[in-house]
Amino acid sequence: MSTTQTSQKTFPFKDPYEWYAVLRRKTPVYRMANGQYMITRYEDAQKLLTHPATSHWGQDAQSQVFMSPTQRHIAQTLYTLSPEADKPYRKQILHQLAARSLRIEEDHIHALSIRLIEDLKKCQTIEFMNDYAHKFTFISIASILGIPPSDVNDLCETARALDGGYINNIDGSSDNAAATEFINYLMSFIVAQRKHPGDGLAGSLVELCKAEQEEDSFILSLLILLFYAGHLNMMNFFGNALLALDRNRNYLAELKARDHVDDADVNELLRYDSPLQFIILYARERIDLNGTKIPGGSQLLVSVGAANRDPERYPDPDRLSPSRSDGHLSFGAGAFRCIGARLALLQGRIGLGNFVHHAANFGIKHELVTWRTTPLVQRGPKILPLTIEWR
Numbered sequence: 001m002s003t004t005q006t007s008q009k010t011f012p013f014k015d016p017y018e019w020y021a022v023l024r025r026k027t028p029v030y031r032m033a034n035g036q037y038m039i040t041r042y043e044d045a046q047k048l049l050t051h052p053a054t055s056h057w058g059q060d061a062q063s064q065v066f067m068s069p070t071q072r073h074i075a076q077t078l079y080t081l082s083p084e085a086d087k088p089y090r091k092q093i094l095h096q097l098a099a100r101s102l103r104i105e106e107d108h109i110h111a112l113s114i115r116l117i118e119d120l121k122k123c124q125t126i127e128f129m130n131d132y133a134h135k136f137t138f139i140s141i142a143s144i145l146g147i148p149p150s151d152v153n154d155l156c157e158t159a160r161a162l163d164g165g166y167i168n169n170i171d172g173s174s175d176n177a178a179a180t181e182f183i184n185y186l187m188s189f190i191v192a193q194r195k196h197p198g199d200g201l202a203g204s205l206v207e208l209c210k211a212e213q214e215e216d217s218f219i220l221s222l223l224i225l226l227f228y229a230g231h232l233n234m235m236n237f238f239g240n241a242l243l244a245l246d247r248n249r250n251y252l253a254e255l256k257a258r259d260h261v262d263d264a265d266v267n268e269l270l271r272y273d274s275p276l277q278f279i280i281l282y283a284r285e286r287i288d289l290n291g292t293k294i295p296g297g298s299q300l301l302v303s304v305g306a307a308n309r310d311p312e313r314y315p316d317p318d319r320l321s322p323s324r325s326d327g328h329l330s331f332g333a334g335a336f337r338c339i340g341a342r343l344a345l346l347q348g349r350i351g352l353g354n355f356v357h358h359a360a361n362f363g364i365k366h367e368l369v370t371w372r373t374t375p376l377v378q379r380g381p382k383i384l385p386l387t388i389e390w391r
């Protein structure tokens with residue numbers, strides 16, 4: 001995403017919140033050197049996310065003109081999931097990720113998290129991102145898609161080597177070895193699903209794609225997009241949440257005393273440090289925002305991370321407090337709100353609840369923590385080493 005590459009060198013990955021606070025106070029609608037507008041106030045962000053004159057990243061033919069071929073490929077696939085598109089995929093995914101269907105997954109997700117934790121109990125130091133967050137979130141989404149259990153662990157290793165680089169490889173043009181392996185696996189999986197559709201989400205999508213006469217390359221990009229959205233966001237959620245609990249030990253103590261994690265906790269952790277920091281929009285026509293006239297054709301970088309810490313919406317925003325009402329923008333807002341939000345809350349509740357319950361105490365080796373720098377829209381630690389005492 002062209003935006004993001006411009007500011008990659010100077011972006012404060014470790015802690016962008018002070019920088020956001022200054023922007024929000026001084027220039028809440030900030031025109032960047034490359035002509036994009038960064039939005040940092042909650043009210044403005046919410047208005048734009050649901051504004052009839054904005055389109056969401058790539059979901060407009062005009063905005064696709066400025067994209068590289070790979071970006072255009074992603075945008076075209078994303079468009080088929082949009083509420084406006086005349087395609088059945090969004091409805092199908094929403095149906096399979098509805099509360100009733102997820103009740104079946106709940107036991108699997110719980111068992112997976114306990115299995116991973118029991119395996120880790122022989123270690124007094126772990127690298128939280130790979131040893132728990134990556135495995136838990138990747139295997140969860142892979143199982144929901146219907147990847148056979150016998151293949152999941154190998155694919156999880158391949159995804160580890162791919163290191164979140166899903167969408168750069170969505171059009172199959174990459175020469176990265178892990179990407180080639182991942183894509184080759186998915187292509188053979190698609191062929192198998194075409195012959196005998198499984199009962200996972202991928203099986204039903206393949207059936208719909210058959211009826212819509214889509215090519216295998218389209219199904220491939222749809223699956224890669226679901227891995228990107230379902231795995232990377234969730235993995236980063238866990239890293240950010242653990243760091244947040246480490247900084248807010250009273251809150252951690254409260255969770256331990258309660259011995260479970262609720263949706264309200266997950267929502268507050270998402271507000272406090274969102275895995276998705278920016279949502280990219282496109283102004284279809286001139287928009288007047290907070291006294292600034294944004295010309296039609298502009299790209300808008302809605303800073304969800306900044307909006308979620310706006311003191312006008314959330315008093316004392318740098319404090320974690322599960323009693324806040326929902327309304328954070330980490331899942332977006334309006335018609336385009338994340339279609340995996342229910343699954344994200346479920347995984348967050350179970351995965352974090354079990355970890356907090358089984359880890360009697362943990363300490364973060366802060367000097368060894370490193371941050372993910374691509375894609376810039378995503379925020380999360382890359383390496384998060386812990387010392388840990390298990391129950």
Ligand code: HEM
Pocket residue numbers: 056057078081082083225226229230231233234237270274275276279329330331332333336337338339340341343344
């Ligand atoms: C904490 C985890 C997650 C966060 C923060 C998150 C955030 C978001 C946001 C902000 C959007 C909307 C972007 C826009 O307005 O243009 C979105 C869309 C989407 N999300 Fe999530 N997501 C998460 C987890 C998941 C999971 C687990 C899935 C699993 C399937 C998923 C699937 C999707 C898909 C397919 C879309 C695109 C649909 C569309 O274009 O409307 N997400 N997500």
